Amino acid sequence: MLSVLAAVILWQTASEQGWSFILNFENVPTPLVVGNEFVAQLATSDFYTHVLVSLRRIAISYVLAAFLGILCGILMGRFRIMEDILSVYIEILRPIPAVAWIPLAILMLPTEESSIIFITFLGAFFPIVINTVAGVEQTPPLLLRAARSLGASNTAILRHVILPGALPSIVTGLSIGMGVSWFSLLAGEIISGQYGIGYFTWTAYTLVEYPRIIIGMLVIGALGTFSTMLVRKGAGPLLRWQSKEGHRA
Amino acid sequence: MLSVLAAVILWQTASEQGWSFILNFENVPTPLVVGNEFVAQLATSDFYTHVLVSLRRIAISYVLAAFLGILCGILMGRFRIMEDILSVYIEILRPIPAVAWIPLAILMLPTEESSIIFITFLGAFFPIVINTVAGVEQTPPLLLRAARSLGASNTAILRHVILPGALPSIVTGLSIGMGVSWFSLLAGEIISGQYGIGYFTWTAYTLVEYPRIIIGMLVIGALGTFSTMLVRKGAGPLLRWQSKEGHRA
Amino acid sequence: MNLTVLKQKQPADAAYGTGIAHAKPKRIPATKGHVEIDDVSIQFGTGAARNAAVMNAGLDVRPGEFVCLLGPSGCGKSTLLNSVAGFVKPTRGEIRVDGAVVRKPGPERGMVFQQHSLFPWKTVQENVAFGPLMAGANRAEAESVARTFLGIVGLLRYADHFPATLSGGMQQRVGIARALANYPSVLLMDEPFGALDAQTRAMMQENLLELWSEFGTTVLFVTHDIDEAIFLGDRVVVMSASPGRVIEDIPIGLPRPRRPEVVTDDRFVKVKRRCLELIRQETLCAFSR
Amino acid sequence: MNLTVLKQKQPADAAYGTGIAHAKPKRIPATKGHVEIDDVSIQFGTGAARNAAVMNAGLDVRPGEFVCLLGPSGCGKSTLLNSVAGFVKPTRGEIRVDGAVVRKPGPERGMVFQQHSLFPWKTVQENVAFGPLMAGANRAEAESVARTFLGIVGLLRYADHFPATLSGGMQQRVGIARALANYPSVLLMDEPFGALDAQTRAMMQENLLELWSEFGTTVLFVTHDIDEAIFLGDRVVVMSASPGRVIEDIPIGLPRPRRPEVVTDDRFVKVKRRCLELIRQETLCAFSR
Amino acid sequence: ASVRIGIGHQSMCTDTYSAGVIVKELKLIEKYLPKDGKYKRVKYSLDWKDYTSGPPITNMMLANKLDFGVMGDYPLIVNGAKFQETRKMRSLYIAGTGYNMRGSGNALVVPVGSDAYSFEDLKNREVSVPEGSAAWGMTLKAMHDIGLSSDVIKLKNQSPPVGAANIANQKIAAHADFCPWPEIMEFQGTGRKIYDGSETGVPYLHGVVVRKDYADKYPEVVVAFMKAIIEAGNWVQEDPVGAAESLEKWTGVPKEVQYLYFGKGGTLTLDPTIKKPWIDALTLQHGVLAREKAIPPLNMDEWIDDRFIRQAYAESGLDYEAQARQMVDPKSANKALPPAEIWHPGKGIESYASVADMLKATADYEAAGQAINASYVYDELTGLKLFGKVAFYVKTADGVFKTFMRKPDAVAYADRSGGSLLGIKEAVGSMKGAGLNAASAEGQ
C-alpha cells in the first residue's frame, strides 16, 4: 500500500515537472487529472455500458472456451488418437497472437460481434485445453488401480478419479485463460465497435485523450485481475481437499 | 502430419467452394495461393528485413527482460522487503495487456524503437519475474540446512543452492516469457511505421492482402514456437540433472 | 495395543454414530478366499528388453489363512500380488481364487497399497463408501457401511476429513477400511506399513490382526521386514532374488492372539534367524548380479 | 556384509582411480568430538501457540562414542539433534562441542538427513567435494578428497552421476561421504536409513559401523527402530514422549565388530525387551494426550 | 550534427500523397535540403512513417517521435488543439496538400446489393466510420445537417480496412471513409456511394503540421519540405497517367482509382497554399468537434502559419498570392473536358466526345471480348468525376445520356426530362442493340 502511494506521488511530481530523463513525463497527465477524469467517467452511463459490454463478451467467450477446452482436454488426455489428431492443430495455432487473428476473424465469421468473441475465445481456449490435458494425463496410476479394484467402471473412473484429479490443473488453466482472454478481448475491441472498454481506450487514443487512456488501462487491469480472482475463488470449495487443514463442512 | 495434410485439403476445398456455414470461406485465399505468395515473398529482400527487424527487437527486449526479471525475482525471493515493495507494482501492472500500453509507451519513451522494445520487454518480464520468485521461494529448506552445515556462506548458498534449484522454474518463466514477448511485439509493431513482421501483417491487413495476412500469422507463429524451443533446448544441458538417466558427460 | 485400546482413546466415536443403525459387519465364510497360484511366470517387455519378474511361482493359500510374502527388494513380490489382484496377466501359469481364474481386478479381492492410494478429493467417509457405491448400493446404504468400517478402524470422528489432514498411519487404516467395506474374500496387502515409523507400524500390525480375527478374510501380505512377517503370518513364504521363485515356506507356530512381546520369544527368534539367513543369501545374490 | 564385500563387488573402482593420488583419510583424534548437552529445553512459538519440544534434556557423549537416540515419533529427537547441529537455538541450557558453545551450523558437525538432502543438480562427486570447496580447498584438492571418500563408500564409479539416478541406499552413502569429507569431529545422523527397505537398511548399518571404526568420529544417531539402535550404539538413550526428556540411558555391551546375527543374540533380545517396554509405554502415553 | 526529419504520412490516403509517398519515393526533400551555412556539416536522417489514419501521427508528434504530420481536416484540428492544450508544445499548420472545394473525397458507402440510396434510408441501422478521421467529421456534420441524431443512426468505430471488409461481406449497413477507400470499394464492385462529402458543402482538404519547436529551430528544412511538396504536385500534373501507375506501385491502390483523383478533371486538386476558405472550414469543423467530443479550444491565428510555404513560393519564383486565390470548382472547371473516358489496357486513356460514344465503345470492346480497366464520366450536377460503372444514366427523349452520381438526382432528372433511368449494363446494352443507328443519330 505504502509503495503504491509512493509511486503515485512520484508520478504526480514527474508529470507536474515534466521530467524527461529516459522516460518522458512531459505529456503524461498527473494522477490528479486522471482521478478527476475517472470520477467524471463514473458519472456517465456510457462508461458502464463499455464495461458491461466487455464483461458480456468475456462471459460468452469464456464459457464457450471453458466448455470446449475441458471437453477437448479430456478427450485428448484419455484417448491417444484424439491427442494425435488435435495436438497438431493446437500446437500450430496456439503461438499465433490474438492480434494476428483479427483480419481472418473478420473475414470468416458472420458478424463483427462474433469476430470479437472468436478472438477472445481463442485466448482462453488454449491454456484451458493444455492444462486439462496435463491434468488428465498426470492422474496417479495407483489411484486408477485402487478404483478398479474397488469395482469402478470406466465412466465411474472418469467421474470419480480422473476429473477430480485433473481439477487443480483445470482450474489453473481456467484462471490463466481468463487473463489471456482479456488480452485478446482488447485486441478484438480495437478493430471495431461502439462499446467495450478496449474500444473506450482505443478511442481515447485516436482523440489523444491521455487521462482516459490511463483510466482504460487501469480498468482493464482491474477487471482482468478481478475476474481471474473470481475463477480461483469460485473453484476454491472444489479444491479444499488440497489444503492441509480442510475438512468438509 | 497426416492431420495437417487433412486440414490443408479441407481448407483448399472450403476456400475454392466458398463454404459459408457459420465460418465463411468465400474470401479466404486457398492454401495454394498462400503458398505461391509465400514463395514470392521469400524472393524479396524486404521480407527478410521484416523478419530480421522483429528478431532484433525480440533479442534486445528479451535479454533485458531476462536479466532484470531474474535479478528482481531473486531479490524478491530472498528479501521479504523487496517482495513487499515490488510485488505490489507487479501485480498492478501485470494484468494490463500489451496493446493497452501502446499509447503510454509512445508518450513516455524517447524513440519509437524504444517504445516497441518496451512493450515487448513487458511481455517477457512478468512471467520471468514471477517464475523466478516462485523458484527461489521453493528452495527446499533441507538443502539450505545441508549447505550451511557444510560451511557454505550466503553467497555460496545463492550460487550453489538457490540459483540451480530455481533454474527449472526460471527456465519455465523464460520460455513462457518468450512466447508472450512475441504476442507483445506484434502489438508494438502495429505502431511502427516501417519494418517488422507485425508491421508486415498489419500492412497486409490495411491493404486487404489476405494471402500475406495468413503468411504473417504463420511466420509469427513459427518464429514464436521456434524461439521458445530454442530457449528450452538451450537450457537443456543445465537441467539434465532432472532426467532419470542423465549423468554428466 | 489392540482395537479395544484404540476405541477407548476415542470415546467420541460411540456418540458420533448415534441414530444411525450401522449394519453389523458380516463374517466372511471360511470356505471363501481360496487362492491358488499355479506355476506362474511373469515377464515384462519383449525381445532384448525382456525381463523376468516372477518365475514358476506356486502357492496355495487356504481360506482364512494369513500368508506373508517375504523377499529382497525387486524380487517380484509386488508383481506376484498384482497378478492376483488382476492388474498384471501372468505370462505362464494361472491364478485362481475360489476356483475362478483371475482375469481382471474385482472387489472380491481387496487391495491395500503402501501409501498415497486414497482419493485425496474424497473425504475419509467417501473413500470408504466408494466400493459399496460401485457395487450398486445407494448413497445412504454406502454411507452406513462406510461408517461401520470407520468405526471398526477407530476413525469415525475423522469421517469428514480429507486424507491429507490425516497421519500416515491413519491413512493406512482408512485404506484397510475401504478394502474391507467390499467384504472381500481375499485381502491383498503390499507393504501396507512400509512407510510408517516403527511405533506406528507396531500398532498397525496388532490392529490388523484384530481385524483379521474378526473377519476371517484370507490375507496375502507382502513385506521385506522379517519381524513383521513372522509377527503377522500363519506362514511366511520366502521368495528368491529376481526373478522371484518361492524358496521356502515356513509355518509359524506361534500362538494367537500375538502380543508385541512375542518378538523376543525364543521360537520367534529361531524363525527370525532362519529368515535372516535366507534373505541375506538372496540379497547378496541379487547384488552380485 | 561389510565394506570389504562392497568393494569386492565393484572391482572397477580401483582402476577408476588410477593416476590420482588419493589422500589417505586422516583419523579423527579420539580426544575430539566431545558433545555436552546441558539441561537443554527447546520451545517453539510463543504465547498460546507455545509448544515445548524438548525439556531438560541432558547428555554427555564421549569423544569417539556411538550414541543412539531412541524415542517415539514427535518426541523431539530431531529437534535436539538440530540444536547440536546449530539450526535450532535452545530456549534454555547450552550445548557444547569440544568445549565451544554451539551457536550456528559448522562443518565440524557433519549432518546426515533422512533423505533428499543431496544437491540434485550436482553430480555425486560435486556433492562430496562441496564441503572441502567451502572450506577453501581448490577444485583439484576438493575433487581428490571427494574421490577418496567416494572410494570409501564404494561409489567411485558413480562419481559423474546425478543423485536422481541412484537408489535410495546409494544416495544415503553419498550423504555420509559428503559429511565425512569435512572430517567432522561429530557426525549427526537423523534417521538416515529410515526410508530404506529392510535389507538395504541392514547393509547400510554394517557399512556405517565399518566407517565409524575406521574414522573414530563421534556419532549421534537418531532412530525409532529399536533393532537399529541396539545394533549400532555403544549406548541407547531413550527419550520420553513429547516434550522429550532423557528417560533411560542403556549401555550396550555387545562386542564389536557386530555381525547381523547379533540381533538373535540373547543379550540383544534382552535389551530389546527393555526398550520395547519403555517405548510402548511412551507411545501409549503420547496417544492418550 | 544530425538533424532528424521525421514525417508521418498515410499511404492509404490519396489526398496526402503530395506531401507523402511522392516526396518520399522521388526523394524530393533530399533535393532541396540546405547544405550550407549552419547546415554545412549536418547529416540528415529522414524518417518516413506510414499510418492508416491521422490520430496516431498526432500521438507520435506529441511524443516528439515525429516532426511533421500529413493528415486530413479533422485530425489536423485535433492535432492543433491537443498541442495547444499542453503547457509548452505547439504545432503549426504550414501547408495544404490536396483539396476538393465541394467536399468530395469523403463518402458514405453501402454494400452494392443494399436497398439504401440515401442517408435517410439508414435510419435505425449501424454505420461505421474510422473515428477521428476526416470521414468521421463529415458524417457528424451530415447527420447534424440532415437532422439525424445518434439515436437514429448508430455510429461505430471501424478502421478503413475493417470497414471495407465488412462492406464486402455485407456485415455493416454502411461505412463512411476518406479517399481512396470509397472509390476502392466501388472499383472492386463491393460498395456503392450513397452520400458524397460534397453534400456537406464544406471543402475536403488535407494539410501538413509541424512541431513548432522544430520549425523554429530548422526553418530552412521546413521550407525545403515545402518546395518538395510544390514539385510533387507539378510531377502529377505533368503526367497524370504515369503518376497513377507509379502510385499504384508505391501504395498498392489501383491506378484506375488514382486516376479518378489525379487525372484531368479528377476530384482532387493538389495545391499547397493555405486559402481563406480553408480557415473558415477548419473553424466550422472545430465547432463540430467541440460539440461532439469536447475537443479543447484552438487558436487559429497562433496555429496557422503560411510563412514557410510563402517563402518556398518566393524562392521558386512563383506567385503565392495568385495561387492562394485560385480555387478549382469541378462544376465549372470540368465543363470543358471531354465528358467521358475509357482506360483501355492496351491503348491507354481514350477520350470521348459524348457519354453515348463511350457506351458504344464499351459495347464494342465487350463484343470483341476485350475487358477495359475502367471508364469515367462526370456527375451532371456537381461535375465530380465518377467511375462509369457506378454512375446512374438518364437517356433523354432525344437519345442523349446524362450521368449522375446519386440515384435520387437521376430519378428527378429523368422525371423532369421524360427520360429513362438506366444502369451501366442497360446503358451499354442499349448501345449494342441500336448500335449503328444511335451512333449515326448522334453524328447528325
Ligand SMILES: Nc1ncnc2c1ncn2[C@@H]1O[C@H](COP(=O)(O)OP(=O)(O)OP(=O)(O)O)[C@@H](O)[C@H]1O
Ligand atoms: N511395469 C513393469 N514393467 C517392467 N518391469 C517391471 C514392471 N514392474 C516391475 N518390473 C520389474 O520386475 C521386477 C520385480 O519388481 P517388483 O516391483 O515386483 O519387486 P518387489 O519385490 O515388489 O520389490 P520392492 O520390495 O522394492 O517393492 C523388478 O526387476 C522390476 O524392475
Ligand SMILES: Nc1ncnc2c1ncn2[C@@H]1O[C@H](COP(=O)(O)OP(=O)(O)OP(=O)(O)O)[C@@H](O)[C@H]1O
Ligand atoms: N519448526 C518447528 N516449529 C514448531 N514446532 C515444531 C518445529 N519443529 C518441530 N516442532 C514440534 O516439536 C515436536 C518435536 O518434533 P521433532 O521433529 O523433533 O520430533 P521427532 O522426535 O524428530 O519425531 P519423528 O520421529 O517423527 O521425526 C513436535 O511436536 C513438533 O510438532
Ligand SMILES: O=[N+]([O-])[O-]
Ligand atoms: O487523415 N485522416 O485520417 O483523415
Ligand SMILES: [Mg+2]
Ligand atoms: Mg513392491
Ligand SMILES: [Mg+2]
Ligand atoms: Mg525427526
